[in-house]
Amino acid sequence: MSGALALALPRPVRRQIWSIGGGKGGIGKSLLAASLGWQLARLGKRVVLVDADLGGANLHTCLGLPGPSRGLGDFILRRVERIEDVVVDTPFPRLRLISGASDVLGAANINYQQKLRVLNKLRSLDVDIVLIDLGAGTSHNIIDFFLISDVSLLAVVPEPTSIENGYRFIKSALYRRLRNAAPNPAVREVIDSALDQKNAHGIRTPLDLMAAVEREDPAAVARLRRELGEFHPRFVVNQVRSPADIAVGHQLVTACARHLGVRASYAGYVHYDDVVWRAVRQRRLFVEKDPDSAPAQEVRQIARGLVEGETLALAW
Amino acid sequence: MSAPTETHYGVLGIGPRATPEQVERAYRHAAGLYDEDALATYSLLDMEERQQARERVEAAYGVLRDAARRHEYDVSLGLVSASSAPAFASVPAVTPGPERMPVVVLPDPVTGADLKRFRESRGISLREIATASKVGIRYLEYIEAERREVLPAPVYLRGFVQEYARVVGLDPRPTAESYVARVVSTR
Secondary structure: OOEEEEEEOOOOOOOEEEEEEOOOOOOOHHHHHHHHHHHHHHOOOOEEEEEEOOOOOOHHHHOOOOOOOOOHHHHHOOOOOOHHHHEEEOOOOOEEEEOOOOOOOOOOOOOHHHHHHHHHHHHHOOOOEEEEEEOOOOOHHHHHHHHHOOEEEEEEOOOHHHHHHHHHHHHHHHHHHHHHHOOOHHHHHHHHHHOOOOOOOOOOOHHHHHHHHHHHOOOOHHHHHHHHHHOOEEEEEEEEOOHHHHHHHHHHHHHHHHHHOOOOEEEEEEEOOHHHHHHHHOOOOHHHHOOOOHHHHHHHHHHHHHHHOEEEEEEO | OOOOOOOHHHHHOOOOOOOHHHHHHHHHHHHHHOOOOOHHHHOOOOHHHHHHHHHHHHHHHHHHOOHHHHHHHHHHHOOOOOOOOOOHHHOOOOOOOOOOOOOEOOOOOOOHHHHHHHHHHOOOOHHHHHHHHOOOHHHHHHHHHOOOOOOOOHHHHHHHHHHHHHHHOEOHHHHHHHHHHHHHHOO
């Protein structure tokens, strides 16, 4: 018999940071974040959505809210002292929001200390899940939020540009993680060179990088392999229109394992459906407006799978 | 890149106890992965690498789909002795039959839409279910669409849904119980 199974993954523990990234803009990431947060809240989780979409914050609009008067930027710039002071209620039980509407993340590159302060305070919030909507691109601020997350989701749509940017995002995140773990400047230099596609070492993939590090410093490679093994992005394929589009998620997981050495997984997919844009035009959330629609049910399935520690996986 | 010394089983991502159906499914997945238009690899591999990957997949499939060639290959790998019977079932196994597969239980109540969504997420066609289960494809469509007016009596329906569930990897009994209870109650 052939088929597939729900692969057991480490079960998330209480008070977690989740993030949704995606190399490309315009793929419905913020809507995914908002609807996933809504479904998690419906499953009984206390959720705070954080809009860290640099320069394009609109999570409040996805939730049908006007731009809040205070947001993450106010906390970063110490206009308010406590992060709780920038958390606002939404119309939905157990779901709250830290808006990025007045953000400074896009304009000002926040420094390491500011970033640490934000992360520590987010972790201290009395909730079950902090769900961060990351912006497009692969800047350090975006990548660092992705890397510190307990659950790191990568949204793509089944289009070449999105997939290409998705891989770029994975490589950028992984190389930054490896760089942070590099035990000496020589290894760091090899990792830095890997970011240049025309590097002298001929490094194109993380697997090539491991081989290059092994040549440079055999003792360092075990540590980097450990980091590689712990790096675990989860794909969400948005706006699918066919079974072939659904299969793209499985193919991405296989391609990551075979050609990048990355243990990714497939959190789920969401169908392209007019109910989504109809809800957007009314500034309503489709999961709340049309809870029985296919996209709403699929986001619910993703939420449930992530909470239960399961993901879609093929099994032969 | 996959190692040049990778076995045919490794190329298709299956174990040596894989059934012919599993070989077929793994082949379709791998062939789709390296197809000229495949989204998942076009930006990851260049044309030559994809061509090489396709050739490895075709070579693996060519051997593993053919019981005699597969047996010969298994002998060369030391998986079986030359005197054993040339069939996938002859691969040494603690328990005979297909590889065990964990099953999934969908939350109650299970709807036709739930079944369809689950099936599609696994990339399984109704035709495959019909072939494996001997349940007519028309009935499978009725089950997914919840066509109450043409669905068979509960005793048969329960069996059909169990077969459907078994093929797609759902726990047959609770899936069928939940589905039938709901359909019967709203008939």
